[in-house]
Amino acid sequence: MDRHNENIEDLKCNVIHEDVVESVSDKMIDMDTVKELAEFFKVFGDSTRLRILYALSLSEMCVCDIAAVLGTSQSAISHQLKVLRQMRLVKYRRDGKVIYYSHDDGHITEIFRQGFEHINEEKE
Amino acid sequence: MDRHNENIEDLKCNVIHEDVVESVSDKMIDMDTVKELAEFFKVFGDSTRLRILYALSLSEMCVCDIAAVLGTSQSAISHQLKVLRQMRLVKYRRDGKVIYYSHDDGHITEIFRQGFEHINEEKE
Protein backbone atom coordinates (compact mmCIF):
# COMPACT_ATOMS: atom_id res chain seq x y z
CA MET A 1 0.00 0.00 0.00
CA ASP A 2 1.19 3.50 -0.73
CA ARG A 3 0.97 6.52 1.52
CA HIS A 4 -2.57 7.31 0.43
CA ASN A 5 -5.19 7.62 3.16
CA GLU A 6 -3.05 6.11 5.86
CA ASN A 7 -5.38 7.88 8.21
CA ILE A 8 -8.81 9.22 7.37
CA GLU A 9 -8.26 12.07 9.77
CA ASP A 10 -5.39 13.34 7.64
CA LEU A 11 -7.92 14.76 5.23
CA LYS A 12 -9.54 16.86 7.93
CA CYS A 13 -7.84 19.67 9.71
CA ASN A 14 -7.36 19.44 13.46
CA VAL A 15 -9.23 21.15 16.20
CA ILE A 16 -7.51 24.41 16.88
CA HIS A 17 -9.31 25.61 19.98
CA GLU A 18 -10.56 22.79 22.13
CA ASP A 19 -12.04 25.14 24.70
CA VAL A 20 -14.15 26.94 22.10
CA VAL A 21 -15.28 23.69 20.52
CA GLU A 22 -16.31 22.28 23.88
CA SER A 23 -18.07 25.43 25.03
CA VAL A 24 -19.98 25.86 21.77
CA SER A 25 -20.84 22.17 21.61
CA ASP A 26 -22.40 22.41 25.05
CA LYS A 27 -24.68 25.26 24.07
CA MET A 28 -25.33 23.98 20.57
CA ILE A 29 -28.87 23.79 19.25
CA ASP A 30 -30.21 20.25 18.96
CA MET A 31 -30.82 18.60 15.61
CA ASP A 32 -34.59 18.27 15.86
CA THR A 33 -35.01 21.97 16.50
CA VAL A 34 -32.61 22.84 13.69
CA LYS A 35 -34.51 20.70 11.24
CA GLU A 36 -37.81 22.29 12.23
CA LEU A 37 -36.31 25.72 11.83
CA ALA A 38 -34.84 24.85 8.44
CA GLU A 39 -38.19 23.51 7.26
CA PHE A 40 -39.81 26.72 8.37
CA PHE A 41 -37.33 29.03 6.64
CA LYS A 42 -37.28 26.87 3.53
CA VAL A 43 -40.83 27.98 2.91
CA PHE A 44 -39.63 31.57 2.54
CA GLY A 45 -36.94 30.51 0.09
CA ASP A 46 -39.21 30.27 -2.94
CA SER A 47 -40.37 33.22 -5.05
CA THR A 48 -43.84 31.86 -5.66
CA ARG A 49 -44.52 31.26 -1.99
CA LEU A 50 -43.08 34.63 -1.05
CA ARG A 51 -45.35 36.33 -3.55
CA ILE A 52 -48.36 34.44 -2.23
CA LEU A 53 -47.51 35.50 1.30
CA TYR A 54 -46.94 39.07 0.20
CA ALA A 55 -50.23 39.18 -1.69
CA LEU A 56 -52.06 37.79 1.33
CA SER A 57 -50.53 40.51 3.48
CA LEU A 58 -52.45 42.96 1.30
CA SER A 59 -55.77 41.16 1.26
CA GLU A 60 -57.53 37.90 1.91
CA MET A 61 -57.80 36.16 -1.46
CA CYS A 62 -59.21 33.10 -3.18
CA VAL A 63 -57.03 30.70 -5.15
CA CYS A 64 -58.06 32.01 -8.57
CA ASP A 65 -57.34 35.58 -7.59
CA ILE A 66 -53.91 34.65 -6.32
CA ALA A 67 -53.20 32.80 -9.57
CA ALA A 68 -54.35 35.84 -11.53
CA VAL A 69 -52.18 38.24 -9.56
CA LEU A 70 -49.10 36.06 -9.84
CA GLY A 71 -49.75 35.01 -13.42
CA THR A 72 -49.25 31.38 -12.43
CA SER A 73 -51.32 28.25 -12.95
CA GLN A 74 -54.02 27.36 -10.47
CA SER A 75 -52.35 24.03 -9.87
CA ALA A 76 -48.99 25.52 -8.97
CA ILE A 77 -50.66 27.93 -6.56
CA SER A 78 -52.68 25.15 -5.00
CA HIS A 79 -49.61 23.02 -4.45
CA GLN A 80 -47.80 25.88 -2.78
CA LEU A 81 -50.80 26.79 -0.66
CA LYS A 82 -50.68 23.27 0.65
CA VAL A 83 -47.11 23.82 1.78
CA LEU A 84 -48.03 27.11 3.42
CA ARG A 85 -51.00 25.48 5.10
CA GLN A 86 -48.94 22.60 6.45
CA MET A 87 -46.46 25.09 7.85
CA ARG A 88 -49.36 26.98 9.41
CA LEU A 89 -48.49 30.18 7.65
CA VAL A 90 -51.89 30.55 6.02
CA LYS A 91 -55.41 29.64 7.02
CA TYR A 92 -58.53 29.42 4.89
CA ARG A 93 -62.25 29.65 5.05
CA ARG A 94 -64.77 28.23 2.62
CA ASP A 95 -67.62 30.21 1.15
CA GLY A 96 -69.54 28.04 -1.27
CA LYS A 97 -67.21 26.91 -4.00
CA VAL A 98 -64.67 29.55 -3.21
CA ILE A 99 -61.90 29.15 -0.65
CA TYR A 100 -60.37 32.27 0.82
CA TYR A 101 -56.83 32.24 2.14
CA SER A 102 -55.24 34.62 4.60
CA HIS A 103 -52.22 34.87 6.88
CA ASP A 104 -52.16 32.68 9.95
CA ASP A 105 -48.98 33.83 11.61
CA GLY A 106 -47.94 37.14 13.08
CA HIS A 107 -44.27 36.51 12.41
CA ILE A 108 -44.59 36.65 8.65
CA THR A 109 -44.60 40.43 8.54
CA GLU A 110 -41.64 40.72 10.89
CA ILE A 111 -39.64 38.14 8.96
CA PHE A 112 -40.34 39.97 5.71
CA ARG A 113 -39.21 43.17 7.38
CA GLN A 114 -35.90 41.65 8.45
CA GLY A 115 -35.40 40.32 4.95
CA PHE A 116 -36.07 43.70 3.40
CA GLU A 117 -33.69 45.40 5.79
CA HIS A 118 -30.98 42.92 4.95
CA ILE A 119 -31.19 43.21 1.19
CA ASN A 120 -31.45 46.99 1.41
CA GLU A 121 -28.32 47.24 3.51
CA GLU A 122 -26.40 45.49 0.77
CA LYS A 123 -27.08 48.27 -1.70
CA GLU A 124 -24.54 50.86 -0.65
CA MET B 1 -60.49 17.76 -33.57
CA ASP B 2 -62.29 16.74 -30.41
CA ARG B 3 -63.45 19.00 -27.59
CA HIS B 4 -60.12 18.84 -25.80
CA ASN B 5 -58.35 22.10 -25.04
CA GLU B 6 -60.55 24.22 -27.24
CA ASN B 7 -59.39 27.07 -25.07
CA ILE B 8 -56.34 27.08 -22.86
CA GLU B 9 -58.15 29.28 -20.40
CA ASP B 10 -60.66 26.53 -19.77
CA LEU B 11 -58.13 24.79 -17.58
CA LYS B 12 -57.76 27.78 -15.32
CA CYS B 13 -60.48 29.12 -13.11
CA ASN B 14 -61.74 32.64 -13.66
CA VAL B 15 -61.02 35.74 -11.74
CA ILE B 16 -63.59 36.03 -9.01
CA HIS B 17 -62.91 39.47 -7.61
CA GLU B 18 -61.55 41.84 -10.19
CA ASP B 19 -61.30 44.70 -7.71
CA VAL B 20 -59.15 42.69 -5.31
CA VAL B 21 -56.95 41.41 -8.12
CA GLU B 22 -56.42 44.91 -9.46
CA SER B 23 -55.77 46.46 -6.07
CA VAL B 24 -53.32 43.75 -5.00
CA SER B 25 -51.60 43.78 -8.38
CA ASP B 26 -50.96 47.50 -7.99
CA LYS B 27 -49.27 47.11 -4.63
CA MET B 28 -47.54 43.85 -5.50
CA ILE B 29 -43.87 43.41 -4.79
CA ASP B 30 -41.68 43.43 -7.91
CA MET B 31 -39.96 40.31 -9.15
CA ASP B 32 -36.37 41.46 -8.62
CA THR B 33 -37.03 42.19 -4.97
CA VAL B 34 -38.84 38.90 -4.50
CA LYS B 35 -35.98 36.96 -5.99
CA GLU B 36 -33.49 38.71 -3.76
CA LEU B 37 -35.63 37.99 -0.73
CA ALA B 38 -36.02 34.34 -1.71
CA GLU B 39 -32.26 33.99 -2.16
CA PHE B 40 -31.78 35.48 1.26
CA PHE B 41 -34.25 33.22 3.04
CA LYS B 42 -33.07 30.18 1.13
CA VAL B 43 -29.85 30.45 3.08
CA PHE B 44 -31.75 29.83 6.31
CA GLY B 45 -33.46 26.80 4.82
CA ASP B 46 -30.57 24.40 5.32
CA SER B 47 -29.68 22.65 8.57
CA THR B 48 -25.96 22.87 8.08
CA ARG B 49 -26.02 26.61 7.43
CA LEU B 50 -28.39 27.19 10.32
CA ARG B 51 -26.07 25.31 12.63
CA ILE B 52 -23.09 27.30 11.43
CA LEU B 53 -24.96 30.53 12.03
CA TYR B 54 -26.09 29.36 15.44
CA ALA B 55 -22.57 28.31 16.41
CA LEU B 56 -21.21 31.66 15.30
CA SER B 57 -23.80 33.39 17.45
CA LEU B 58 -22.07 31.76 20.41
CA SER B 59 -18.50 32.50 19.42
CA GLU B 60 -16.21 33.54 16.62
CA MET B 61 -14.76 30.32 15.20
CA CYS B 62 -12.30 28.99 12.67
CA VAL B 63 -13.33 26.54 9.96
CA CYS B 64 -11.88 23.50 11.68
CA ASP B 65 -13.63 24.29 14.92
CA ILE B 66 -16.95 24.67 13.14
CA ALA B 67 -16.43 21.34 11.39
CA ALA B 68 -15.61 19.74 14.73
CA VAL B 69 -18.70 21.14 16.44
CA LEU B 70 -21.02 20.12 13.62
CA GLY B 71 -19.32 16.79 12.98
CA THR B 72 -19.16 17.60 9.29
CA SER B 73 -16.33 17.57 6.77
CA GLN B 74 -14.15 20.63 6.35
CA SER B 75 -15.08 20.77 2.70
CA ALA B 76 -18.81 20.86 3.33
CA ILE B 77 -18.36 23.63 5.89
CA SER B 78 -16.16 25.60 3.56
CA HIS B 79 -18.69 25.38 0.75
CA GLN B 80 -21.45 26.60 3.01
CA LEU B 81 -19.33 29.38 4.46
CA LYS B 82 -18.89 30.60 0.92
CA VAL B 83 -22.65 30.85 0.56
CA LEU B 84 -22.96 32.67 3.87
CA ARG B 85 -20.12 35.02 2.87
CA GLN B 86 -21.72 35.82 -0.48
CA MET B 87 -24.99 36.58 1.27
CA ARG B 88 -23.05 38.80 3.67
CA LEU B 89 -24.24 36.90 6.69
CA VAL B 90 -20.73 36.14 7.93
CA LYS B 91 -17.44 37.95 7.80
CA TYR B 92 -13.95 36.64 8.44
CA ARG B 93 -10.50 37.69 9.52
CA ARG B 94 -7.25 35.94 8.87
CA ASP B 95 -4.66 35.22 11.53
CA GLY B 96 -1.78 33.34 9.97
CA LYS B 97 -3.06 30.10 8.52
CA VAL B 98 -6.30 30.27 10.47
CA ILE B 99 -9.41 32.08 9.29
CA TYR B 100 -11.95 33.15 11.89
CA TYR B 101 -15.57 33.57 10.95
CA SER B 102 -18.22 35.59 12.74
CA HIS B 103 -21.66 37.09 12.15
CA ASP B 104 -21.89 40.04 9.81
CA ASP B 105 -25.56 40.89 10.11
CA GLY B 106 -27.68 42.10 12.97
CA HIS B 107 -30.83 40.56 11.57
CA ILE B 108 -29.69 36.98 12.01
CA THR B 109 -30.56 36.91 15.69
CA GLU B 110 -33.97 38.46 15.12
CA ILE B 111 -34.77 36.09 12.27
CA PHE B 112 -33.81 33.13 14.44
CA ARG B 113 -36.03 34.49 17.17
CA GLN B 114 -39.04 34.73 14.87
CA GLY B 115 -38.36 31.21 13.68
CA PHE B 116 -38.20 29.89 17.22
CA GLU B 117 -41.41 31.65 18.16
CA HIS B 118 -43.19 30.16 15.18
CA ILE B 119 -42.17 26.56 15.77
CA ASN B 120 -42.88 26.87 19.47
CA GLU B 121 -46.39 28.15 18.84
CA GLU B 122 -47.15 25.00 16.91
CA LYS B 123 -46.59 22.82 19.94
CA GLU B 124 -49.79 23.32 21.83
Added chain:
DNA sequence: TGAACATATGAACAGTGATTCATATGATGA
Protein backbone atom coordinates in the same frame (compact mmCIF):
# COMPACT_ATOMS: atom_id res chain seq x y z
C1' DT C 1 -79.49 14.75 -10.25
C1' DG C 2 -76.18 16.41 -13.27
C1' DA C 3 -73.57 20.13 -15.49
C1' DA C 4 -70.35 23.73 -14.27
C1' DC C 5 -67.01 25.65 -11.55
C1' DA C 6 -63.28 26.24 -7.76
C1' DT C 7 -59.91 23.81 -5.75
C1' DA C 8 -56.90 19.77 -4.63
C1' DT C 9 -53.76 16.19 -5.75
C1' DG C 10 -50.85 12.26 -7.74
C1' DA C 11 -47.28 11.25 -11.02
C1' DA C 12 -43.70 12.61 -14.05
C1' DC C 13 -40.11 15.67 -15.38
C1' DA C 14 -36.56 19.10 -15.04
C1' DG C 15 -33.74 22.08 -12.53
C1' DT C 16 -31.42 22.96 -8.21
C1' DG C 17 -28.46 22.18 -4.51
C1' DA C 18 -25.71 19.83 -0.69
C1' DT C 19 -22.10 16.64 -0.01
C1' DT C 20 -18.03 14.10 -1.36
C1' DC C 21 -13.66 13.48 -3.52
C1' DA C 22 -9.63 15.16 -5.23
C1' DT C 23 -6.86 18.83 -5.56
C1' DA C 24 -5.49 23.75 -5.39
C1' DT C 25 -4.16 27.92 -2.81
C1' DG C 26 -1.88 30.40 0.56
C1' DA C 27 0.55 30.99 4.88
C1' DT C 28 3.98 29.32 8.33
C1' DG C 29 8.28 27.90 10.18
C1' DA C 30 12.21 24.96 10.08
Added chain:
DNA sequence: TCATCATATGAATCACTGTTCATATGTTCA
Protein backbone atom coordinates in the same frame (compact mmCIF):
# COMPACT_ATOMS: atom_id res chain seq x y z
C1' DT D 1 12.62 26.85 -0.15
C1' DC D 2 10.20 23.03 1.15
C1' DA D 3 7.09 20.43 4.01
C1' DT D 4 3.02 21.11 6.60
C1' DC D 5 -1.24 22.79 7.83
C1' DA D 6 -5.80 25.50 7.24
C1' DT D 7 -8.85 26.62 3.97
C1' DA D 8 -10.98 26.93 -0.72
C1' DT D 9 -12.84 25.06 -4.85
C1' DG D 10 -14.16 22.39 -9.24
C1' DA D 11 -16.54 18.33 -10.76
C1' DA D 12 -19.50 14.54 -10.01
C1' DT D 13 -23.29 12.51 -7.72
C1' DC D 14 -27.55 11.95 -5.47
C1' DA D 15 -31.56 13.70 -3.37
C1' DC D 16 -34.91 17.11 -3.30
C1' DT D 17 -38.36 20.27 -5.06
C1' DG D 18 -41.35 23.24 -8.12
C1' DT D 19 -44.13 23.00 -12.16
C1' DT D 20 -47.03 20.73 -15.43
C1' DC D 21 -50.48 17.57 -16.88
C1' DA D 22 -54.29 14.94 -16.05
C1' DT D 23 -57.72 14.02 -13.10
C1' DA D 24 -60.25 13.87 -8.67
C1' DT D 25 -63.06 16.13 -5.09
C1' DG D 26 -66.59 18.88 -3.48
C1' DT D 27 -69.99 22.62 -3.90
C1' DT D 28 -73.67 25.20 -6.28
C1' DC D 29 -77.53 25.84 -9.07
C1' DA D 30 -80.70 24.81 -12.67
